[in-house]
Amino acid sequence: MDCVCIEAHTFLQIPSLSVDLALQQPRSIGKSRWAMAGQEHRCRRIVLFPLPFQGHISPMLQLAELLHARGLAVTVLHTGFNAPDATRHPELTFVPIHESSFPDEVTSLGTDIVTQLLALNAACEAPFREALASLLRGGQDVACAVVDGQCYSALRAAHRLGVPALVLRTDSAATFSSMLAYPRLRDAGFVPVKEERLDEPVPDLERLRARDLIRVDGSDTDALCGFIARVADAVRASASGVVINTFERMEASELAKIQRELSRPAFAVGPLHLLSQAPAEQSLHAPDRGCLAWLDDHPPRSVLYVSLGSVACVDRGAFVEMAWGLARSGVSFLWVVRPGLVGGVPEVPPLPDGFSEEVRNRGKIVSWAPQREVLAHAATAAFWTHCGWNSTLESVCEGVPMLVQPCFADQMVNARYVTHEWGVGLEVGEEIERGRVAMAVTKLMTGEDAAQMRGRAYHLKILASAATSLPIDSLIHYISSL
Template identity: 40%
Template sequence: MMEKEEAKRHGRRLVLVVYPSQGHINPMLQLATILYSKGFSIIILHPEFNSPNHSNHPDFSFVSIPGGLSNVSASPGDIVATISAINRSCEAPFQRYLEQILEVEDPHDRVAGVIYDGFMHFAQRVANHLKLPGISMCTTAAASLLAFAVSRHPDGHGYIPYQDSLSQLDQEPELEALKLEDIIKSAAGNPTSLEQRAIIKESTKNASAIIVNTIHFLEQKKLTKVQEYFGNPIFPIGPFHKLAPSSSSSLLEEDTNCISWLDKQALESVIYVSFGSMTSMDENELLEIASGLASSELPFLWVVRPGLVTGSEWVEELLPESFWKRVEAEGRGCIVKWAPQKEVLAHGAVGGFWSHCGWNSILESVCEGVPMLCRPIFGDQPLNVRYVCDVWKIGLEIEGVLERGKIEKGIRRLMIDSEGLEIRQRAKGLKEKANFCLSEDGSSYNALNELVQHILSS
């Protein structure tokens, strides 16, 4: 059996290049699992910083290269500098590694291509140099690729304005609802950010294809616009987490005890609160969230990861004793350092998800039909919340300064009020559509088969 399996994979090696952030590691390893199930042999190349757990994926080969990062530098506030540093540090060792394996490769066991996280744009330059197919993988919404449609001015000074760059794209109500223009303007004062956008845009245009972790019906018009703008095939094969087995790629230890706590709660009664792996806040914001959750008088499961509050390892000393006593006495609160999120969202007791609106979290919520309370922080999150609240209408946004009364009102609007019930029904409708897309002859199923054929024919 093993010999037959190895023969099946002969000549089908793929090198996948990972960006070292939890929200990027997860989908890349899920994609690797999907492609492995299609008969490809997988090599995972990653920077030393935030290395994924190799033992969780024994079927893959892992290669670590210097990434030029430290725990201090890889933070949300320095994301542009982080991307730049990684691309400077990783390009030369990546090229040396590929040259070594190409030098000794069996012509019948060739490297079929390089698939790289769009932030790791050096991989496309190396692939071009070595005449290998390069495929860009987008871990965010397809619409976010339009935010990279800014170009360096022909005279080499500055950048063409956003409106002129997208003059070939017809304006439509749905694009306007996403407020792409506002998102671009937010980065206009940072020349380094614009430079990185231009570099990522060029590498994406040079790719032989684009893989997007999305579902066709969620972004149908934007997928068409992206393909028109970049000019290469685009494969929306998401959500990856539904197509890949459930092995964990979390960098943090998941506390599964919260599942037994959920088992004791009423159907759709719990608000699940998690702001992802990189968000930070100050002590006052933490206290306002705690007070709002307590005052809502609804059960809550709250993820407070170590380091969430700047300068504090965890929350025992930050939250007042009165809060802990109230939570323990009423038995309606559960606080953990990290949760098995996909399992939590699939649990029948969870009726709402208060999130930072990372794309992975949104897809996981959509697939389980869970409505959302939104608090975007940085990056693509302001774009994502427009999808949730204005286009799909499956969530509410908490805007402005975090304040306990506002938090309590938002939670109760989502979980109890008639407005929230309508939102819940729309969320459940999206879940049904997502399940269909994953079934045989669904859009994701077909796009995956087309991607495989594209790789094999390159």
Template identity: 40%
Template structure:
């Protein structure tokens, strides 16, 4: 570990699982570079400080309901409104502490969606850098939102869904990072604030690497006059024994179950921490997995199925008829699962963390995006990096069975995809080596932060 730099960093994540994970990984990386870390967190979804004894935690009252957000758009807007004053009070107190005298605060690193923090940072004359937890390619698509409106892509009409958006090829209208909402203006305002306050920051950190998203990075560097730091994949800097920031208890028994299977034989299925599917989709996925005859590990977290507690909609005797070929758990240690030799495919919602973790382990993907940036990621997985197949049609058991068999086939298309996935895995490894792109980008970030004082 580098010697302490006598500089403290304040980090604020967006309080949802897919954003907390990368922010805490970034905190670990910067701590290893000699910075002291203070995590400023809303009381909602707060991680357990005892898992991170080397960090200081400071919590602010956000005034939000303690249940998981069912309406993501309104949650994000409300969070940015209600957090301003309590966050400002929290940071003001931190800047006046004895620790701040001994270790001056170098800067604030904020999740880009916490755009309210820019005004607070300006007011307190605190340098602010943002972490964007999505892919760079999806961010380029978000930037084009005014173009979507101008072209009449919003509200989206069925007749133009398959049309290619020339400026964002190979994205089609159906791949644009939109959200199903009755309030499109509210979504537009949220995006405008996010983009404006990101441009107003002093730099952007990305959990990605140059070799994966070079064209998007070049495009973005032309749009933004601030520096970009693609230093990912974050989780590969850390040892596998690093603290877990999972808000849901992970079922470790699935690793023992995977140990009993041959290499590349298991389909791993997980749709992340926020997505929801219908009961019909759930049952069709179950039958498709069962009929494919491939062993599967399926994460069904409580709340995944609209209107159901957990597995009650599965047909009676479904699991018994599989004769041990399937395992369903409420949550899994995903990085460990994807790194397991038995896993041959990952059926994912294509959130960026999941997509990047799969790329890093060379696991081909079945893509079933549900909203916003997931749709862009899925298109890139299937048509740019070509390390997966997208389930385009309705979720129906026959279609599910076919796509699993195509991807798991050791010959033909399945083999080509697996070979490409392996090459991309190697690229993800190389970028962290001394002198390579992410390594150099991290060095540049550390130097940049130290230049603030």
């Protein structure tokens, strides 16, 4: 079967009414009552600890702004490595945890992500515990800690200090649900997945095939399984609840499954970038804003935006095939070719010989783009993405269909939901070959199913726009009850 085709599938029928989640009442609170509640919470402090990577820092600071807007004092503990820019958030308090120098496994470009996360957890546990203990000794009324969902060591440390702790999942509810299932799948012999079982449905995760489970090609399988087990075990043993950057009407069944699995509340507080007034966090790359003027010169829904995010990389061969596939497609495109996009090449990779002449004025190459503005632009028709959750959610919120090329980790789960659950995208295929790329791009942009995908994407956009901050209000009430 052609790898770019969608299987016959009945796509998710988004319910017109959201599913009530336990412990997320009340649903509406009068303005005057919230003024009183703000005074009541004014002296209480929430301590946040993000994972020090761009896709994790931004959602955490967006959540911080929402909590602060409701009268809570917010302290952000952070590492010196990839430290957030405190000047962009003057209303928040930033305190470094004073970790000793991170080992090379944490900071080196191209380090295996599983090795990186294990080393980071080991390096952060003691300095995080001491920083939090120092706040407590200083008489701070710490109501709760919110730690990144990958920071299992910080979650354990907060629990041992007697501080109620929640985890912020910066991935989807579907991804987190699959992580909770991972240890029992391993016990049942389903993972590590054997080649002949790749297309089997996953027990208790019927929307996923085995090939859609979290994986990191090239990583040690036992190390990956061990990391996921530590995350799941820490949540079960030490978390008072889960906060997820998603919205209920898109992932209601996955949220309900998480609550049943943990017997703890799961708060769908997203889309955080829409609900929060926080400025976009300083990017590791300076965006080329000239691309917006370039988009201005194109008709509505005529440009394909291509970006594989800030971390994912491909080999040189796949990069060349992506380029010539775009050239063959005949569509206009805006392509982010950033430093490190090709594995082992820390600088911006060179384009194939003759490519620029072939595409002429039809394509624009930038080293980084202001992504939210690009996705919101009238000229943008579709998004070729690695399916990181922030990118996926931003595309959903703008009603932009997707061409998915997942590279590792949660991107596999997200890609499956984009293409087969929500029906707002196509797969580029596991083998990146120029003819298949051109076919997939053409099908997404102008194929017979393109209008239906745009319609489903627009419906999700409407649902995302209707998401409210009521889960944040319920979260604050829940924290007050701990």
